[in-house]
Amino acid sequence: MKPPRQAAALRDIRSLMRPHLVTAEPYEGVEPPEVLAQQAGIPEERLVKLNGNENPYGPSPKVAAALGRYRRYHLYPDPQQRHLRQMLAEYAGTSPDRVVAGAGSDELIDLLLRLFVGPGEGVIDCPPTFAMYATFIHLLGARLVLAPRDEAFGLDLRGIEEGARRGAKLVFVASPNNPTGNTTSEGTVRRLLELGLVVVVDEAYFEFTNQTVAPLVPHHANLVVLRTFSKWAGLAGLRLGYGIMDPTVAERLLAIKAPYNVNLAAEVAVEASLEDRDLLMSRVKAIVQARDQLREELARIPGVATFPSTANFLLCRMPHGKGRWVYQELARRGIFVRDFNTPLLQDCFRTSVGLPEENQALVKGLESIFEQGG
Numbered sequence: 001m002k003p004p005r006q007a008a009a010l011r012d013i014r015s016l017m018r019p020h021l022v023t024a025e026p027y028e029g030v031e032p033p034e035v036l037a038q039q040a041g042i043p044e045e046r047l048v049k050l051n052g053n054e055n056p057y058g059p060s061p062k063v064a065a066a067l068g069r070y071r072r073y074h075l076y077p078d079p080q081q082r083h084l085r086q087m088l089a090e091y092a093g094t095s096p097d098r099v100v101a102g103a104g105s106d107e108l109i110d111l112l113l114r115l116f117v118g119p120g121e122g123v124i125d126c127p128p129t130f131a132m133y134a135t136f137i138h139l140l141g142a143r144l145v146l147a148p149r150d151e152a153f154g155l156d157l158r159g160i161e162e163g164a165r166r167g168a169k170l171v172f173v174a175s176p177n178n179p180t181g182n183t184t185s186e187g188t189v190r191r192l193l194e195l196g197l198v199v200v201v202d203e204a205y206f207e208f209t210n211q212t213v214a215p216l217v218p219h220h221a222n223l224v225v226l227r228t229f230s231k232w233a234g235l236a237g238l239r240l241g242y243g244i245m246d247p248t249v250a251e252r253l254l255a256i257k258a259p260y261n262v263n264l265a266a267e268v269a270v271e272a273s274l275e276d277r278d279l280l281m282s283r284v285k286a287i288v289q290a291r292d293q294l295r296e297e298l299a300r301i302p303g304v305a306t307f308p309s310t311a312n313f314l315l316c317r318m319p320h321g322k323g324r325w326v327y328q329e330l331a332r333r334g335i336f337v338r339d340f341n342t343p344l345l346q347d348c349f350r351t352s353v354g355l356p357e358e359n360q361a362l363v364k365g366l367e368s369i370f371e372q373g374g
């Protein structure tokens, strides 16, 4: 006779899974171009992909050349990330013992939670914000403590204080915040640091704002700043993020991460990107200018409201009850934005700032949608 556990497993393998993961909702990542093009029934070349806050100019041309030249892909990367951490530290104006790299900053969000938070312990999330925080908190079996932002998307300091008082171990603050585009001031971050919990300031869009709290890191062991090469350097597909933190935290993250978490192609691409910093920053500047122009043009369309943004995307609100419809009409025209329409972001979508012609396609698309039936 089979032992009962095995018999149950044969009936339903889910009975062997951790109960909270049997029903866990996946993070809704952005679909790749070929899937979107198929959905819209158009060739990929006609797709206007504005749903991922990706860099429309792509990586520096030096990246492809360096990847082609590199000869050591058959070897494992350095588990201590020595060369990579050195390069990142120089770029960020800090020392290598304060830097850890991840397969995207996503991986560092997960690792930080695993380092500081146990199942059932509280983590403060400030919605509307980057949904990966809540996803990882849930996967860990930790407790999601919500401190929703106010109408202007500023932080609810009282709510965060209350969460900390009740024992929450960590708070995530994206600055600029995704999807709202606003930043959190250094003064506010200083107040959070005084609460004694771990404060993770996610500066994924730093290069678009030039506002950072990284200089506070040497004075506060409970501050971690996250950055990425996905946005300013156009390396989203190669997955390279990094954190700036207290050396003790860095040492522990290096100890608990998978040994070869960052692949060698990403490391080669970082080196080539840093060598081509001027070109990449001139593109960042172009994106910032295009963002402000796009905002002006969208504001001229009756019914469309936009929020100020310091990043490479804009949050837009459609007339009451029309958000979903506008999203679908845009998609039908091959224009893909990120649909939110949650209670905190009713009738909203977020659009990346694309190439000038992509931004024009969005403006024209919205104009035609509202002429037709707005």
Ligand SMILES: Cc1ncc(COP(=O)(O)O)c(C=O)c1O
Binding pocket: 052, 053, 103, 104, 105, 106, 107, 130, 174, 177, 178, 202, 204, 227, 228, 229, 230, 236, 239, 240, 241
């Ligand atoms: C606030 C924020 N943090 C982190 C990330 C993830 O970045 P990465 O590609 O480095 O994992 C994003 C991506 O959209 C983001 O908006």
